[in-house]
Amino acid sequence: MNNYEKGLKVREEVIGKSASQAVSESLRDIAPDIDNYTLLTFAEFSERTVLDMKLRELITLTSLLTQGDTAGQLRVHLQGALNVGWSKAEIIESFIQCLPYVGFPRVLNAVSVAKEVFEKQTD
Amino acid sequence: MNNYEKGLKVREEVIGKSASQAVSESLRDIAPDIDNYTLLTFAEFSERTVLDMKLRELITLTSLLTQGDTAGQLRVHLQGALNVGWSKAEIIESFIQCLPYVGFPRVLNAVSVAKEVFEKQTD
């Protein structure tokens, strides 16, 4: 298994197979190298230790929320966060923790994306 | 113990007594209400459940790193992260996790502040 295949496997595990395919398809014609770079990143980071994948997804969500203009990526990683074991309540709580540091607008934007993602869940 | 006293107690536990006093002193003459709002925030968030203080500090660090122009706050919460039980290696790893989402500059800035804070530690 080369690094691309390995990255694909990890990406599918984290964000789900259909989201992973959607990323590849959206980039295939216009910027396939960027898709490849995301795969190499997933491969590389899956071998890093010290923090597990669950904590990594929490960090990712927080960074995306804080950065702003990241609805597309938040959608993908909200699903990722659920997949690696965070509950909906924990995810929302992580957003609330950002409130004193980024203010209401960034947090409300993230909640709005979470609402959309959570409603598609059937647990 | 009223909410201000409670917030002060929590703030001292998290970021340390001397950093807590430095915040109060820097705001005392010019904007004491802002100091009070930080105390009320610490009091309020210490009563929130779902995520513990250790995870909260990780989220805080990530949000500060991502936002940029937050060296002063990073300094305080890097100490806070150490105080609530994160190792230096885990903190640096959390910064590395942000790399694909924010790029090198934000991460290098945070590492630079961490270097300064870690060197003052004697463990």
Added chain:
Amino acid sequence: MNNYEKGLKVREEVIGKSASQAVSESLRDIAPDIDNYTLLTFAEFSERTVLDMKLRELITLTSLLTQGDTAGQLRVHLQGALNVGWSKAEIIESFIQCLPYVGFPRVLNAVSVAKEVFEKQTD
């Protein structure tokens, strides 16, 4: 009247009853605490003196415009700014004042939201 009721009263006065209800409804199931925090914030700030509510809404608009990715909040506070007595011309002028500090994109985004809000007005 407790602080939540007071905050609700102030929020309804500033952004209007239907926008206030929309905020509550959008957060009710997923993050009711965030709705409560906005109410407490409105209650708290309505008691602050030094600057009146009219100046506060101007500051809020400017901060939202500058931050970016705040269309939802701009929509609410553009209505708020009209409700507390700013004219459409004054609001647009406040956007133009930001031009040298943030450049065209942020200003054009805000104008685009203002256009949508102003067209719903019947004055």
Added chain:
Amino acid sequence: MNNYEKGLKVREEVIGKSASQAVSESLRDIAPDIDNYTLLTFAEFSERTVLDMKLRELITLTSLLTQGDTAGQLRVHLQGALNVGWSKAEIIESFIQCLPYVGFPRVLNAVSVAKEVFEKQTD
């Protein structure tokens, strides 16, 4: 030819006549001064030497990508970049160059707008 007429001529050359008209129309009723300021800026910058219009559009694209929440302006200047002679491959490559400095989300957002603009092209 006064400065407004000159700016209009330059703007039409760079972003195309229909996009230029769309800008004017969207601002006509609500903020005509902002349209005028964009015209004066185009007039002024077209007289600047040292860097040609082709390099200027590359810089503009990079700045818009990095800033975030600039889909509307990116749309206009992606067309502009094509008009002044950049190929689609060069534009995408300029986005990839930003990856280490801003991370995936900003780059993926810009690619998504580029996809939409490129598909309307018939070359």
Added chain:
Amino acid sequence: MNNYEKGLKVREEVIGKSASQAVSESLRDIAPDIDNYTLLTFAEFSERTVLDMKLRELITLTSLLTQGDTAGQLRVHLQGALNVGWSKAEIIESFIQCLPYVGFPRVLNAVSVAKEVFEKQTD
């Protein structure tokens, strides 16, 4: 009086003669055109009506606080805000108003610059 002279006059009135000279000196050798553009901007905006210079400086402060990494410009416009008639208490209050929209770090940064500027005042 041409536009540069007029802009210089307005800039000196707003931010003070010594700060105005410092801006010119810092840009003289490396980027005199940027100094000229600031003068033209001051000239242009001094002729705009609808909002007076006092409100303009409040908007400027808010935009700078929100944007981040603007300590240099905040220093200049804090002095400007005092010069056009805002009290220290009103300026701090305008910062506090930003708290729910941008969070503590941006506000604390601005307070820290204000402290430095206010201490140089002798009123």
Added chain:
Amino acid sequence: MNNYEKGLKVREEVIGKSASQAVSESLRDIAPDIDNYTLLTFAEFSERTVLDMKLRELITLTSLLTQGDTAGQLRVHLQGALNVGWSKAEIIESFIQCLPYVGFPRVLNAVSVAKEVFEKQTD
């Protein structure tokens, strides 16, 4: 020559040997992996075609200027831009081109770093 050695060679060519060593030294004890990632990035991007290294440095400068809070990285890549063949006048002109998109503060910050870097040059 492995990828780390290759990246080191490219990094030394672009930003200069002493700046390259300073990066490594600053990260050696605290976050050597980040240094390695920058080397891999330089190696990877040096093999990309479509845009040459000169254009890449221009894009990098623009992205850093726009992002804000990047003085450290700007310092390194201003030297890089000079090394790959941009003149001081062209670099300043690229900053001026950003003015309509990001406003004065970001541009003035970058000019201030450029001033410091240019004064160390002896051409």
